[in-house]
Amino acid sequence: MIYFEDLEIGAVREFGRYQVTREEVMEFARRYDPQPFHLDDEAAAATHFGRLSASGWHTCAMTMRMLVDSMTEVQQAGLGSPGIDNLRWVKPVYPGDTLRVRTEVIDKRRSQSKPWLGLFKSRAQTFNQNDELVLDMVSNGLIRVRDPGVES
Amino acid sequence: MIYFEDLEIGAVREFGRYQVTREEVMEFARRYDPQPFHLDDEAAAATHFGRLSASGWHTCAMTMRMLVDSMTEVQQAGLGSPGIDNLRWVKPVYPGDTLRVRTEVIDKRRSQSKPWLGLFKSRAQTFNQNDELVLDMVSNGLIRVRDPGVES
Numbered sequence: 558m559i560y561f562e563d564l565e566i567g568a569v570r571e572f573g574r575y576q577v578t579r580e581e582v583m584e585f586a587r588r589y590d591p592q593p594f595h596l597d598d599e600a601a602a603a604t605h606f607g608r609l610s611a612s613g614w615h616t617c618a619m620t621m622r623m624l625v626d627s628m629t630e631v632q633q634a635g636l637g638s639p640g641i642d643n644l645r646w647v648k649p650v651y652p653g654d655t656l657r658v659r660t661e662v663i664d665k666r667r668s669q670s671k672p673w674l675g676l677f678k679s680r681a682q683t684f685n686q687n688d689e690l691v692l693d694m695v696s697n698g699l700i701r702v703r704d705p706g707v708e709s
Numbered sequence: 710m711i712y713f714e715d716l717e718i719g720a721v722r723e724f725g726r727y728q729v730t731r732e733e734v735m736e737f738a739r740r741y742d743p744q745p746f747h748l749d750d751e752a753a754a755a756t757h758f759g760r761l762s763a764s765g766w767h768t769c770a771m772t773m774r775m776l777v778d779s780m781t782e783v784q785q786a787g788l789g790s791p792g793i794d795n796l797r798w799v800k801p802v803y804p805g806d807t808l809r810v811r812t813e814v815i816d817k818r819r820s821q822s823k824p825w826l827g828l829f830k831s832r833a834q835t836f837n838q839n840d841e842l843v844l845d846m847v848s849n850g851l852i853r854v855r856d857p858g859v860e861s
Binding site: 585588589590591592594604605606612613614617618619621622625628629635636637638639640641642643644645646 | 737740741742743744746756757758764765766769770771773774777780781787788789790791792793794795796797798
C-alpha cells in the first residue's frame, strides 16, 4: 500500500488510455449537460467548439476513471478529496480522442487534528492523442498515514 | 434571450430539485469513480463518509444538469466555460438526498479580443434537503454579447 509517507513532492506519473466515443459523449451530455454543442452537430459547428465536443464534466469524469484505475493499481490508500483549487478546460475533447493523464505531487502535509490523515496537492493534466493539454487541475487529496504514532 | 448585458453582479437565483438515487450513484461510480466507498456499503461504513456516498464528480454532474435546465429555461446565451476557480465538496451526497442550487453572479467583463464575447464569474452552491451545503464552486462562464458594436 502507498501511504502519506510514500508520497514524494515532485513525483510524476503518467498513465491511462481512455477512448472517447461519440455514443458516450452524447449519453453523458443528454443526462448531465444537455447544451446544444454537446448534443447536436449543427449547433456545435456554429460555436467556437467547431464540432460536437464532450461536456467538461465528462472530461473530468473520464480523467477520474484513469486516476482511480491508477490508484487501484499502485494501491494508494486514498480517502477521497475535499476539492479542487483550480480547474481549466484548456481545449475541447472530441469523439474519437484518446486521453491520458499526467500527475505531479506538488505539496503534502499531515492533518493537525487527525494523526492518521494526510493531505496532499496534486496537479493532474489530461492530454489528447496529439499531446494537447485538454484539462489542467490542482486537486486536494486525502490519504492514510502509515504510522500515525510517528510525529510529522 | 439573456445576454452579457443582462447579467447583474449580485443577482441570486435558486432552482433545481434533483433526487439522488442509489442506482444512479452506483452506476456513475462503476463507470467513472470505482472507489470502494462509492460502491460498497461496508467499505463506506469504515470511512469518514459513514455510508455509501456519491462521487464528487457525480455531484458536479448533477449540479450541472440543474444549471443547464435553468439556463435553458431563462434562455441564457451561454457558450461554455473555461474552468472553475475553486471547488469544494463540503459534505458527502447520499442516495435519497434531494439537491438544489443557488447561484450568484460575482463578476463580469467583456472579452478584450472578441467583441461578441462576455466573461462572468458565478458562485454555484448545491444544498441537500436539510439545507446543508454539499458543493461550493466559483465557475467562469462565457456568454454572448447582445450588441457587440457598443463599447463596454
